[in-house]
Amino acid sequence: MRLDVISIFPDYLAPLDLSLIGKARRDGLVDLRVHDLRDFAHDRHRTVDDTPYGGGAGMVMSAQPWSEALTDVLGTADAPGERPVLIVPGPGGQPFDQAMARELSGRGWLAFACGRYEGIDERVYEWAAERMEVRVVSLGDYVLNGGEVAAMAMIEAVVRLLPGVVGNAESLVEESHEGGLLEYPLYTKPAEWDGRPVPEVLLSGDHARIERWRHQQRLERTAARRPDLLPRSGALGVDGLADLDHGIATPAEVGEIVTLQKACWSELTAEPRQWRGAPAEGVEEVQAGLKSWTTHTFRSEGRLVASVRVRRSPEDPQVWQIERLMVAPDLQGRGLGHALIGYAERLAPPDVTTFVLEAGHDIAEQRRMFRKAGYKVVGPGPGTGTVELIKRRP
Numbered sequence: 247m248r249l250d251v252i253s254i255f256p257d258y259l260a261p262l263d264l265s266l267i268g269k270a271r272r273d274g275l276v277d278l279r280v281h282d283l284r285d286f287a288h289d290r291h292r293t294v295d296d297t298p299y300g301g302g303a304g305m306v307m308s309a310q311p312w313s314e315a316l317t318d319v320l321g322t323a324d325a326p327g328e329r330p331v332l333i334v335p336g337p338g339g340q341p342f343d344q345a346m347a348r349e350l351s352g353r354g355w356l357a358f359a360c361g362r363y364e365g366i367d368e369r370v371y372e373w374a375a376e377r378m379e380v381r382v383v384s385l386g387d388y389v390l391n392g393g394e395v396a397a398m399a400m401i402e403a404v405v406r407l408l409p410g411v412v413g414n415a416e417s418l419v420e421e422s423h424e425g426g427l428l429e430y431p432l433y434t435k436p437a438e439w440d441g442r443p444v445p446e447v448l449l450s451g452d453h454a455r456i457e458r459w460r461h462q463q464r465l466e467r468t469a470a471r472r473p474d475l476l477p478r479s480g481a482l483g484v485d486g487l488a489d490l491d492h493g494i495a496t497p498a499e500v501g502e503i504v505t506l507q508k509a510c511w512s513e514l515t516a517e518p519r520q521w522r523g524a525p526a527e528g529v530e531e532v533q534a535g536l537k538s539w540t541t542h543t544f545r546s547e548g549r550l551v552a553s554v555r556v557r558r559s560p561e562d563p564q565v566w567q568i569e570r571l572m573v574a575p576d577l578q579g580r581g582l583g584h585a586l587i588g589y590a591e592r593l594a595p596p597d598v599t600t601f602v603l604e605a606g607h608d609i610a611e612q613r614r615m616f617r618k619a620g621y622k623v624v625g626p627g628p629g630t631g632t633v634e635l636i637k638r639r640p
């Protein structure tokens with residue numbers, strides 16, 4: 247891969263000689279060339295900036311040194327007609343993410359235009375766009391003084407994806423994590439440090455249990471720190487219910503969950519709906535369920551209105567179990583149950599091949615919903631008064 251970086255601080259890019267990127271350069275996987283923008287200024291002071299038209303604070307980078315520097319880079323193409331993708335780091339650009347890193351790692355030639363001061367004369371973007379693909383890309387929502395640090399971060403993210411730079415196995419694993427969940431917590435020796443033991447499950451040697459625990463940790467961490475990464479409740483795509491707040495149930499919510507179950511199960515409602523036949527759980531059972539399952543909750547204006555719990559099957563790790571699908575009686579019949587099933591399916595780890603859904607035995611009113619979601623009844627469930635439905639992952 248060929249990389250060109252244009253900057254008024256070429257020394258700023260020196261760290262790219264170190265570590266992984268440095269090794270990739272020495273191994274000939276990356277041809278990185280750093281250019282000093284001031285080499286393309288022609289006055290005695292090597293000036294690259296001027297005052298802004300229209301007034302305002304600070305200075306603006308002039309067009310002329312940029313067009314000459316970019317022309318110089320274009321002139322060194324390895325093959326005639328070859329053009330780089332020009333990346334201009336800027337706080338107003340498209341947010342840089344792993345998907346973009348992966349895409350850019352497949353484009354044989356990238357050039358980075360690192361601005362300083364208030365930014366670059368707008369005509370440079372127009373001029374460049376007539377000669378190559380131009381992307382304005384932001385490292386994130388905070389203010390830097392120039393594009394160099396952003397370019398370095400992007401280069402590191404792109405180069406480590408090149409074949410032969412990081413272990414191939416690792417990048418394959420990452421692929422399945424993209425747009426997915428945060429990582430699980432890590433521990434190494436000693437087994438007890440500072441009076442803090444490593445979680446017992448990690449010493450058990452039970453790989454299926456470890457897998458389950460790690461997936462659960464990833465879900466909980468993601469819900470706590472980056473709920474935006476979870477399949478969005480807004481994306482449940484139910485009319486009029488786009489603003490449900492999603493969360494992972496905590497012990498403090500057990501009472502509300504029990505109440506929701508009672509409302510969904512109750513034989514006392516004029517028209518019993520969901521889960522009829524299966525007994526509602528008590529406080530202790532729900533509490534225990536929080537430990538062995540991940541219970542997802544959905545709130546509307548603070549009220550718990552829907553919930554579902556999921557886990558990898560302890561018996562068969564390729565099976566994703568979905569159960570206790572509940573929708574508050576006053577919100578049933580709006581497609582929320584169907585959306586919840588889709589949501590629960592999207593939470594399954596990539597190696598899962600089968601979804602198993604457990605429902606109350608009297609599913610007359612849900613039969614259509616389950617069929618629409620692709621499930622077939624296979625028989626009575628392991629619990630009393632439940633049926634088991636199954637679906638191969640598409």
Ligand code: JD8
Nearest residue numbers: 335336337361384385386390391392393396
């Ligand atoms: C390039 C000049 C500074 C930008 C006034 C002082 C990226 N995520 C990011 N935050 N900031 C940048 C970034 C900042 C830059 C330049 C990138 C060139 N500045 C200017 C406009 C407002 N400040 C960035 N990628």
